[in-house]
Amino acid sequence: MKETERSPEAMLPLTPAVFHILLALADSERHGYGIMQEIAARTNGAMRIGPGTLYGSIKRMLADGLIEASDERPDPELDDERRRYYRLTNFGQRVVRAEAQRLEQVVRIAHTKRVLPGSEAIGGA
Amino acid sequence: METFSSERLMIISEHLYRLLLLAYPAEFRRAYCREMIQTFRDCCREALQQRGQWGVLRLWGLVLYDLVTTAFTEHVRTCIAMLKRLFLNTTDTLLTIEGSTALVTQFHLNVAQRSDVGRQRQVNEDRMLSMIPEDPQVMAKKGALFVVADGLGGHSAGDVASEMAVNTVKDAYYADENDEVSASLLQAMKRANSAIYQANQSKNPPPEKNQMMGTTCVAAVLIADTVYVANVGDSRAYIVRGDQVIQLSQDHSMVAEQIRAGLLTPDQARGHPQRNLIYRCFGEKADVEVDLFSEAVQEGDLLVLCTDGLSNLVSDEELQEIVQRFGTQESVYRLVERANEHGGPDNITAIVVRVSLEESKELQTV
Numbered sequence: 001m002k003e004t005e006r007s008p009e010a011m012l013p014l015t016p017a018v019f020h021i022l023l024a025l026a027d028s029e030r031h032g033y034g035i036m037q038e039i040a041a042r043t044n045g046a047m048r049i050g051p052g053t054l055y056g057s058i059k060r061m062l063a064d065g066l067i068e069a070s071d072e073r074p075d076p077e078l079d080d081e082r083r084r085y086y087r088l089t090n091f092g093q094r095v096v097r098a099e100a101q102r103l104e105q106v107v108r109i110a111h112t113k114r115v116l117p118g119s120e121a122i123g124g125a
Numbered sequence: 126m127e128t129f130s131s132e133r134l135m136i137i138s139e140h141l142y143r144l145l146l147l148a149y150p151a152e153f154r155r156a157y158c159r160e161m162i163q164t165f166r167d168c169c170r171e172a173l174q175q176r177g178q179w180g181v182l183r184l185w186g187l188v189l190y191d192l193v194t195t196a197f198t199e200h201v202r203t204c205i206a207m208l209k210r211l212f213l214n215t216t217d218t219l220l221t222i223e224g225s226t227a228l229v230t231q232f233h234l235n236v237a238q239r240s241d242v243g244r245q246r247q248v249n250e251d252r253m254l255s256m257i258p259e260d261p262q263v264m265a266k267k268g269a270l271f272v273v274a275d276g277l278g279g280h281s282a283g284d285v286a287s288e289m290a291v292n293t294v295k296d297a298y299y300a301d302e303n304d305e306v307s308a309s310l311l312q313a314m315k316r317a318n319s320a321i322y323q324a325n326q327s328k329n330p331p332p333e334k335n336q337m338m339g340t341t342c343v344a345a346v347l348i349a350d351t352v353y354v355a356n357v358g359d360s361r362a363y364i365v366r367g368d369q370v371i372q373l374s375q376d377h378s379m380v381a382e383q384i385r386a387g388l389l390t391p392d393q394a395r396g397h398p399q400r401n402l403i404y405r406c407f408g409e410k411a412d413v414e415v416d417l418f419s420e421a422v423q424e425g426d427l428l429v430l431c432t433d434g435l436s437n438l439v440s441d442e443e444l445q446e447i448v449q450r451f452g453t454q455e456s457v458y459r460l461v462e463r464a465n466e467h468g469g470p471d472n473i474t475a476i477v478v479r480v481s482l483e484e485s486k487e488l489q490t491v
Contacts, residue, residue, distance in 0.1 A: 032160050033167035050191025051164045052149075055157040056199060063458060070242055078167065084160055084244075 008091065008098040011064065017049050017057045022066065022088065022096035029070055029087035032058070033078075058086065066092035131173055134181055138169050142188070148196035150203045156462070233481035234269060234347065237453035241461045243434055244469030250276030250283035250340075251432050251474040254291040258299070266304050268348025270295060271476050273360050275432040277339040277406060286321050286340035286408055293317035294344050306346055307417050310355045314415045317342060318357070321408035339408035343374050343430055347480065352428060354418045358406045361436050364420055365427040365448050370441040373418045377405035395437055401471075428478040431460070434471035438464040453477040 014022070024030060024038040032054055039047050049057075061067045068089050072082040088096070110116050142165045146158055165188065172180035234257060242249040256270040274290040276283025297313035325337040341358025354362045356374035359381070364371045375381065379402040380394040394400055407413060422428075427448045439447075443463060448456045456477045464473045 032164040036164065036168065037171075048187060050188050050195070051161040051168070052188075052191045052195030052199075054164065055161055056153075056195045059153070059156065068242065070247070072244055081163065083163065 008094040011066070011095045012099055012102055014095070014099050015057070016047070017053050018061060018066075019096070019099055020047055020049070021054070021057055021061065022092060022099075025067060025086060025088045025092070026096060029085045031075060031083035031085050033083075034075070035086070061092070065089055066095055131178065134178055135166070135169050135173065138181060138185070139166055145189075145192055148192060150199050152203065153199050155466070233479075235453050235479040235481075236271075236476070237457045238474075238476040239457035239461050240474040241465065241469075241472065243472050244465055246470075246472055248284060249472045250287055251434065251472040252276070252284070252287040252291045253430070253474050253476055254295055255476060255478075256295050256299070263299065267299055267309070268306065268346045269478075270298055270344065270346050271428070271430050271478060272342065272344045273430040273432055273474055273476060274343075274407075275341045275358065275360050275434070275472065275474070277341070277403075282338040283340065285324075286338040287342075289321050289324065290317045290340045290342045290407055293320045294342065298344075298346070306348055306351075306353050307419065310344060310346055310353055311415055311417060314342065314344065314355045314357065315413065318407040318413040319411060322411055325408055334409065337408055339406040341403065341432070342407055345373075345428060345430060347422065347428065347478065350422050352420050352422050354420075356416045356418070357413055358403050359401075359436075360432045361430070362418075363429040363431075363444070364422070365429060365445050366423060366425070368445060368449075370445045371420070373420055375416055375418075376403075377416075378403045392440075395440070400437055401433065422480050424481060426480045428476075428480060430476040432472060432474045434469075434473040435460055435464050435475050437471070438467040438469075438473075448477055453479055 020039045020043075021035055023042070024035045030038060032051070036049060036054060039049060058067070062069065066089060067086050070085045070087055072084050074080045074082055107116075139162065143162060146154055146161060149158075168184055168188075169181060172184040174180075176183065236255050236257070238253050238255055240249060240251050240253055252274045254270070254272045258264045258267065258269070272291045272294050274287035276285070276287035294313045294317045297316040298309055301309045301312055303309045303312075321338065321340065325332060341360040343354065343356045343358070343360040343362050345355075345362050346353045352362075352364065352373070354373045356362065357377065359376040359378040360374075361376070362373040364373060378400065380389060380397045380400050382404075383389040384391060384394055389397065405414065429444065429448060439460060444460065447459045447463065451459060457475045460475045460477075461473045
């Protein structure tokens with residue numbers, strides 16, 4: 001099954017938008033606006049992406065098999081408009097984990113170089 | 126007054142955004158325009174609620190910057206993709222397989238597969254599998270195997286049945302020492318049927334007929350210069366050769382029977398309300414009748430396996446145009462997208478294999 005033998009490491013590094021979208025989908029499937037809200041909430045508004053960046057990234061992530069579109073259904077908290085939901089594929093889960101591990105390594109280097117305050121505390125988010 | 130002007134601001138903003146979306150390439154607009162407008166509207170509403178009209182102005186700042194940069198990026202990517210198609214052959218999964226018979230033949234199989242839940246279903250009950258043995262001896266004896274199965278919607282656990290089907294066919298086919306391909310493939314199909322049938326029967330109490338899990342299954346083996354196809358149900362195998370689309374498998378469906386009897390045309394069948402009714406599948410009976418077909422393969426042939434979520438929505442002409450025009454990876458992507466554009470009422474699955482047969486002059490002298 002050649003198709004499934006891709007290595008997650010080959011996809012790294014991810015762009016910030018792709019990484020944040022994968023993180024937003026890590027615990028739940030969401031529609032486009034839901035992804036934006038989750039990213040803004042988790043980063044206290046520091047990371048904001050526009051609709052063009054969002055759907056440009058979604059298009060490429062679908063083509064790379066990182067995410068898949070699920071059914072269209074209304075969001076009970078918004079209105080009765082039908083929305084397309086997106087979720088991680090198994091490959092997407094492996095890629096987001098690999099990227100998080102890569103960044104963890106980078107943070108570890110920053111700690112050993114005493115770039116960060118409180119350099120002993122390794123592993124913060 | 127305040128709410129009236131806020132509402133106006135929302136409406137004007139949305140109209141303006143719709144116009145600005147024209148800056149994106151047409152293909153991108155077709156795929157995401159509706160969702161982008163929806164998302165923009167949501168953002169607008171949120172900005173208005175949180176910060177009033179200033180919030181909307183700030184949002185426009187972000188959106189305009191985003192639009193200019195991403196529209197440019199999308200155009201560049203579209204151009205690059207076009208150039209690639211013109212000058213390069215896509216090499217998704219390029220495999221070289223050397224036959225070991227007296228006349229040594231070199232195959233290049235370029236394979237891509239894609240499965241999508243579609244636009245209306247909750248669960249994807251389709252399964253697919255491509256197996257190209259890495260051991261050249263196994264490849265020479267058993268060939269490459271491709272399987273597509275469509276778990277049946279009305280039945281419970283359709284995805285369990287389709288998963289069992291593709292895996293059992295693969296395991297049974299390669300485990301069988303018999304090098305008679307048709308017989309081996311037939312056995313593997315029957316084995317998959319009985320595995321699913323037994324899983325149904327082992328439930329306590331045994332389920333009613335319409336509660337049993339079931340699945341269609343189409344399997345193709347490419348070996349030497351021949352493709353062998355085994356089929357139960359209405360998933361299909363095609364060979365696309367030049368401008369010809371040759372359907373290798375025969376559907377076991379009510380509408381296919383009516384076409385064979387001359388009561389319906391293929392086009393009428395595509396939109397027929399009972400097009401999903403099949404009279405043969407895996408899992409219902411202890412034994413199943415399997416249809417077998419074979420066809421000599423030629424240089425440049427494209428083998429396509431798909432579920433009815435694709436064949437009911439995409440015409441032979443569209444299929445032929447897409448697979449001939451694009452590489453296999455791009456083809457499966459476009460086939461699935463085309464079915465989704467037509468409404469995507471069912472799960473959609475496609476495997477596309479480009480076969481190149483090249484007689485290797487060096488090896489021939491061995």
